[in-house]
Amino acid sequence: MSNILEVKNLCVSYGGIKAVKNISFEVPKGEVVTLIGANGAGKSSTLRSIVGLVKPSAGKILMNGKEISGKSTEQIVAQGITLVPEGRRVFADLTVLENLKIGAYMRKDNLEDDINWCYDLFPRLKERHWQLAGTLSGGEQQMLAIARALMSRPEVIMMDEPSLGLAPIVVQGVFDIIREINKQGKTILLVEQNANMALHAAHHGYVMEVGSITLSGTGQELAENESVKAAYLGKARNKK
Amino acid sequence: MTKKKETIINVSLIVALLAVLYVMEHTLPSTAMIFTVLKKGAIYALVAVSMNLLNGFTGLFSLGQAGFMLLGAYTYGILTIPVEQREFVYMYYDGGIIHFSVPVVVALVAAGAVAAFFAYLIGLPVLRLKSDYLAIATLGFAEIIRAVFQWDKLGPVTNGSNLLKSYPTFRSVIFPFVVSGICIAIIVMLINSTYGRAFKAIRDDEVAAEAMGINLAHHKRLAFVISSFFAGISGALLAMYQTTIQASMFKSAMTYEILLIVVIGGIGSITGSCISSFLFIILSEWLLRFLDSEMYIGDFKVPLLRAGFRKVVFSIIIMVIVLFFRKGIMGTKEFSVRGIYNFFKKRAQRKNAVQGGDSNE
Numbered sequence: 001m002s003n004i005l006e007v008k009n010l011c012v013s014y015g016g017i018k019a020v021k022n023i024s025f026e027v028p029k030g031e032v033v034t035l036i037g038a039n040g041a042g043k044s045s046t047l048r049s050i051v052g053l054v055k056p057s058a059g060k061i062l063m064n065g066k067e068i069s070g071k072s073t074e075q076i077v078a079q080g081i082t083l084v085p086e087g088r089r090v091f092a093d094l095t096v097l098e099n100l101k102i103g104a105y106m107r108k109d110n111l112e113d114d115i116n117w118c119y120d121l122f123p124r125l126k127e128r129h130w131q132l133a134g135t136l137s138g139g140e141q142q143m144l145a146i147a148r149a150l151m152s153r154p155e156v157i158m159m160d161e162p163s164l165g166l167a168p169i170v171v172q173g174v175f176d177i178i179r180e181i182n183k184q185g186k187t188i189l190l191v192e193q194n195a196n197m198a199l200h201a202a203h204h205g206y207v208m209e210v211g212s213i214t215l216s217g218t219g220q221e222l223a224e225n226e227s228v229k230a231a232y233l234g235k236a237r238n239k240k
Numbered sequence: 241m242t243k244k245k246e247t248i249i250n251v252s253l254i255v256a257l258l259a260v261l262y263v264m265e266h267t268l269p270s271t272a273m274i275f276t277v278l279k280k281g282a283i284y285a286l287v288a289v290s291m292n293l294l295n296g297f298t299g300l301f302s303l304g305q306a307g308f309m310l311l312g313a314y315t316y317g318i319l320t321i322p323v324e325q326r327e328f329v330y331m332y333y334d335g336g337i338i339h340f341s342v343p344v345v346v347a348l349v350a351a352g353a354v355a356a357f358f359a360y361l362i363g364l365p366v367l368r369l370k371s372d373y374l375a376i377a378t379l380g381f382a383e384i385i386r387a388v389f390q391w392d393k394l395g396p397v398t399n400g401s402n403l404l405k406s407y408p409t410f411r412s413v414i415f416p417f418v419v420s421g422i423c424i425a426i427i428v429m430l431i432n433s434t435y436g437r438a439f440k441a442i443r444d445d446e447v448a449a450e451a452m453g454i455n456l457a458h459h460k461r462l463a464f465v466i467s468s469f470f471a472g473i474s475g476a477l478l479a480m481y482q483t484t485i486q487a488s489m490f491k492s493a494m495t496y497e498i499l500l501i502v503v504i505g506g507i508g509s510i511t512g513s514c515i516s517s518f519l520f521i522i523l524s525e526w527l528l529r530f531l532d533s534e535m536y537i538g539d540f541k542v543p544l545l546r547a548g549f550r551k552v553v554f555s556i557i558i559m560v561i562v563l564f565f566r567k568g569i570m571g572t573k574e575f576s577v578r579g580i581y582n583f584f585k586k587r588a589q590r591k592n593a594v595q596g597g598d599s600n601e
Contacts, residue, residue: 051451077453089448091441093508093572102441105434106453152453 010059021211037208086160092134103151118147139170195232199223281518286420288513290470296508298463299443307382310490312351312472313479317404355472389487512570
């Protein structure tokens, strides 16, 4: 299977602080890949540099074999990568429908089909299409943020902590959606602190610690890995 | 209500408005205060809407409006003074260096274009700034422009600190209404387009907007240039209305007046800006005039009333609005035929429901 996204020796720094130190990983086409790690591990910085919101200080990012590092966000989104930003960040004073239309900003063709597709995925959004996004509940805002990202017809969707601040039942719903979108052929790069849910949804996983990748494997392997369990899944090592 | 019906109603309302203005003009004496209010109100409505496009819809807090109006007013004046009058207007500068004049419509567009051009140049550095810093930078720009236009060395073009006059003006109140109306209609179309949505997205969340692939720098500059274009046109209209112009009248106080109109009308509401600009002009030019003159009731001299007191009252009004009515008259809502229709429809439905007695509420 070919890799749709390849990150090679990526470094990101903010001033003198190195947030991401020389990491490499691949995202195979049609899979769900997750980056897990604690706060400050550099997960979000990795996503932000892939989509061009921050410029990497070194390294390469390849999309379908073509280099995209150093390009503007505009160009990268046009290539078919989109980011669901951390904390949802819906456009609060715009209606749900307007939010969706902005998601498709890079495209000038007919949006009708895509809007209907999003409404099929998220029936709640259809009910509330006229409502201001700021008045939606947290879970609905997360749905809207995902739907908005889907509107650009991306090949790769990157999600930055989609479960942040949501009730467990709503988190379950978010992960169901992630599986559903993946089943429909989209590649997903998922950054999560909720390691348990993320690893069970993912084909591949990488564990990040203070800017470096320390472990990698299939979702299953990592979920069963003793040190991962100890660090992220809340199971003490000596229990077994 | 169908879309077609709505359009018909809107068009007939516009025709009715123009008809009323026409009738008024032919029945009332031309010195009536109402005409001052209508003319100035229409001009201020345009500049307020252009400021709202920037402050309310794109979230860029800019205070450069008076500077761009000055550019528009001077461009208009300089380009339209008839050739044979130039000798008298530019009497201290040997008739100036420009020896041609262009038709009014061309000059109006040029007024906008010059303001837009300067906005583009100034936008390159200042649009990197945010909120208060942007406001300070644009305010500084407006002050610099005002000083430059009074500079003696530029006299052959700008007539230095002397008046520009004798250029074509308008007498009918319909002229500013039509020009402002067309310009505001263009702004409304822009706001309802994909660009308008992108502006609003930038206002709501810059990072998310950028992640959607919206080029922040490009769109901010676009909003700034377009807003300044229309501020320039309104400056030209103001020049026509006042029949003479001088750089010293485009003070920052003018920008604050416009800001006041935008805030009273509701930041993010076009119709709000229009309504409040007429309201503001009615109050400041007409109804509150008495505050500036001393008044005696019998032998009793009413305290506080003296020249300048009007400004104090306005300052109090702006404070009250900012403290208690931050949303202004309209908030971010728009006044529309459809809105009124829906309002009455809902009311009728509720009434029916109550009378019908079949509701459980």
